[in-house]
Amino acid sequence: MERGLFDKVECVRFDNCFMESSSHWLLGQPVNTITNVGFIVVGLIILFSTHSSLPKLQRYLLSATGIVIGLSSAYYHMTMTFLGQILDLTGMYMLAAFVLFYAVMRLRHWDNKRFLLAYFALLAPLLTVLVFLPEIRNFVFAAVLLAGLVFEFIAGNKDKLDWHLLLASLLVLLVAFAVWLCDINRIIDFNGHAIWHIFNAVALYLLFRYYSTKRKLKNA
Numbered sequence: 001m002e003r004g005l006f007d008k009v010e011c012v013r014f015d016n017c018f019m020e021s022s023s024h025w026l027l028g029q030p031v032n033t034i035t036n037v038g039f040i041v042v043g044l045i046i047l048f049s050t051h052s053s054l055p056k057l058q059r060y061l062l063s064a065t066g067i068v069i070g071l072s073s074a075y076y077h078m079t080m081t082f083l084g085q086i087l088d089l090t091g092m093y094m095l096a097a098f099v100l101f102y103a104v105m106r107l108r109h110w111d112n113k114r115f116l117l118a119y120f121a122l123l124a125p126l127l128t129v130l131v132f133l134p135e136i137r138n139f140v141f142a143a144v145l146l147a148g149l150v151f152e153f154i155a156g157n158k159d160k161l162d163w164h165l166l167l168a169s170l171l172v173l174l175v176a177f178a179v180w181l182c183d184i185n186r187i188i189d190f191n192g193h194a195i196w197h198i199f200n201a202v203a204l205y206l207l208f209r210y211y212s213t214k215r216k217l218k219n220a
Contacts, residue, residue: 005083018183018193022080032077035194038201039070039091045205052212057112058102061119062211065094066204073197086130089137093126095204096141100148102211103155156210165210172203 011017020029027033043066046052052059069091076084097119105115122144129140149170156163176199183192 005086006079006081008080009082009085017080018191020191020193027078028080029077029193031191031194032197033074035197036070036074036077038198039066039073039204042201042205042208043067043070046208049208049212052208054208054211055112057115058098058211062098062208065091065098066201068094069204070201082134085134086127089130089141090127092141093123093130093144096144096148097122097126098148099152099207100144103148103151106155106159107151161210162213163210165206165213169203169206169210172199172206176200176203 009017011022018029018032020032022028043063046054046059046066047063049059054062072084072087072091076088078084101115101118101122104110104118110118126140126144130137152166153163156166176196179188179192179199180196182188183196
């Protein structure tokens with residue numbers, strides 16, 4: 001069956017898209033919509049953290065990623081459309097691609113041009129997956145992010161970054177994922193997806209703090 005961009009996602013028919021109902025006349029899922037503000041706040045913090053040791057291009061890109069995740073996820077939960085779902089996962093793919101290629105960039109001594117070429121070269125097929133193979137979208141995201149974390153542990157050790165912050169970010173992400181699973185499988189009777197949003201925003205901030213430890217540790 002053909003699916004239009006503005007068609008509602010399948011779960012809306014049975015009103016079982018996460019624990020929160022999708023029936024609000026304006027915001028779809030109000031709490032799941034509003035809790036995305038955390039990503040936008042973190043994105044703005046990254047943008048204006050001018051004393052961070054994260055290179056300017058990567059800081060701008062990570063900031064944009066946080067803001068895109070917040071806005072696109074809010075749009076998805078507000079509309080519950082296939083387009084919203086595509087945009088929601090686009091922000092997540094942006095983050096996974098960033099983690100992967102910022103680590104590879106440091107390991108292989110790439111310049112910004114090569115970093116951007118690799119970043120956008122990966123995003124193109126990832127977005128194709130979102131449109132034509134949406135049933136595997138979460139597995140693809142997990143695979144790219146996992147690969148990025150493996151490379152980051154190697155690059156971070158080489159750069160003497162504070163791995164405690166990376167570990168903290170990963171632990172918060174894992175707790176968030178556990179809550180997401182409980183929510184989508186109806187194991188809990190409260191809105192776990194909103195908690196997923198909040199915890200992921202915290203994980204993104206911790207990731208930024210981790211990237212920003214390079215200068216301090218090198219000067220120590």
